Amino acid sequence: MQKQPLLGLTLSELQSVVKNLGMPGFAARQIASWLYDKKVTSIDEMTNLSLKHREYLKDAYEVGAAAPVDAMRSIDGTVKYLYQAGEGHFVEAVYIPDEDRATLCVSSQVGCKMNCKFCMTGKQGFTANLTANQIINQISSLPERDKLTNVVMMGMGEPLDNLDEVLKALEIMTASYGYSWSPKRITLSSVGLRKGLQRFIEESDCHLAVSLHTPVPLQRRELMPAEKAFSITEIVELLRNYDFSKQRRLSFEYIVFKGVNDSLLYAKELLKLLRGLDCRINLIRFHAIPGVGLEGADMETMTTLRDYLTSHGLFTTIRASRGEDIFAACGMLSTAKQEENKQELI
Numbered sequence: 473m474q475k476q477p478l479l480g481l482t483l484s485e486l487q488s489v490v491k492n493l494g495m496p497g498f499a500a501r502q503i504a505s506w507l508y509d510k511k512v513t514s515i516d517e518m519t520n521l522s523l524k525h526r527e528y529l530k531d532a533y534e535v536g537a538a539a540p541v542d543a544m545r546s547i548d549g550t551v552k553y554l555y556q557a558g559e560g561h562f563v564e565a566v567y568i569p570d571e572d573r574a575t576l577c578v579s580s581q582v583g584c585k586m587n588c589k590f591c592m593t594g595k596q597g598f599t600a601n602l603t604a605n606q607i608i609n610q611i612s613s614l615p616e617r618d619k620l621t622n623v624v625m626m627g628m629g630e631p632l633d634n635l636d637e638v639l640k641a642l643e644i645m646t647a648s649y650g651y652s653w654s655p656k657r658i659t660l661s662s663v664g665l666r667k668g669l670q671r672f673i674e675e676s677d678c679h680l681a682v683s684l685h686t687p688v689p690l691q692r693r694e695l696m697p698a699e700k701a702f703s704i705t706e707i708v709e710l711l712r713n714y715d716f717s718k719q720r721r722l723s724f725e726y727i728v729f730k731g732v733n734d735s736l737l738y739a740k741e742l743l744k745l746l747r748g749l750d751c752r753i754n755l756i757r758f759h760a761i762p763g764v765g766l767e768g769a770d771m772e773t774m775t776t777l778r779d780y781l782t783s784h785g786l787f788t789t790i791r792a793s794r795g796e797d798i799f800a801a802c803g804m805l806s807t808a809k810q811e812e813n814k815q816e817l818i
């Protein structure tokens with residue numbers, strides 16, 4: 473019988489586990505502490521549980537931590553880790569150390585249904601949702617886990633399309649029985665899905681980043697098919713109902729494509745769309761992907777855009793591009809690994 477992983481279970485799920493096994497209720501917190509504080513990799517290490525209870529647990533469960541199967545290191549210190557997620561499938565988690573912080577970019581799905589024109593993960597199509605175990609494992613089994621200061625749900629997949637598992641993982645990261653991190657250390661990035669955006673805002677306190685990329689709905693449809701189901705104008709309307717002026721930050725991601733969305737006309741439309749909303753814009757350099765007729769704008773154009781928006785009251789930054797030499801655009805390494813696996817099977 474396949475054993476179930478304990479890592480990735482919330483406290484209430486652990487409470488059900490111990491109840492069903494006839495263990496005392498307080499054992500749930502003890503197990504949570506072994507999993508999320510002491511980060512053990514075997515049930516045998518949970519030494520404050522009686523031997524009998526450890527044996528009961530081991531019959532049906534395992535810790536379920538799994539180290540990355542591959543890694544690529546950039547000259548700038550960025551490391552892209554590959555984690556196995558089911559038979560023949562892999563997801564990436566990218567560790568990005570900086571002067572005063574260390575961020576992990578975490579995946580939420582194997583592939584993605586959203587099919588954004590510019591995204592390698594989109595090109596893979598959708599294979600599976602990651603479980604909370606597979607999401608938390610990217611953090612728990614990271615060699616640099618003790619150095620982490622921030623997590624961004626910006627890896628492979630659309631987190632709002634796997635919201636139940638993502639919310640469980642976010643609970644574990646922020647709860648006192650889990651990693652006890654402030655939600656200010658965590659950002660979830662999304663294209664904005666009708667079913668999911670409101671729930672995420674109401675059930676979590678983590679920061680939100682919306683992938684915007686153009687303020688023109690017709691153009692956004694071309695770049696991001698998700699626009700057809702939930703338009704950027706409706707997304708902004710929904711966001712206006714919530715307060716992002718205090719602890720919680722709202723940002724918009726904007727890949728600057730040469731000759732597509734990089735002129736001041738777009739900047740003016742952005743100002744109109746986001747007027748009065750407490751938010752910032754992150755300009756992103758495009759990581760070119762094979763077979764897509766899009767190019768990134770040059771740094772001068774991006775700086776002009778940033779300065780124009782900031783001087784008109786919309787705080788704008790240019791995101792530092794990291795790990796360019798190891799294909800930091802998400803999906804590249806896992807696509808290569810999946811292809812390699814297929815070749816081996818032929």
Ligand SMILES: C[S@@+](CC[C@H](N)C(=O)[O-])C[C@H]1O[C@@H](n2cnc3c(N)ncnc32)[C@H](O)[C@@H]1O
Nearest residue numbers: 590591626629630661662663683725758759801
């Ligand atoms: C990979 S997505 C994952 C989170 C979510 N699915 C989303 O789209 O926001 C994270 C960010 O990477 C951006 N991105 C995707 N492909 C890119 C590329 N080739 N170059 C630069 N950024 C890219 C997305 O637009 C998004 O803002």
Ligand code: SF4
Nearest residue numbers: 584586588591594629
């Ligand atoms: S950019 Fe995000 S939503 Fe779009 S295909 Fe890539 S992972 Fe999916």
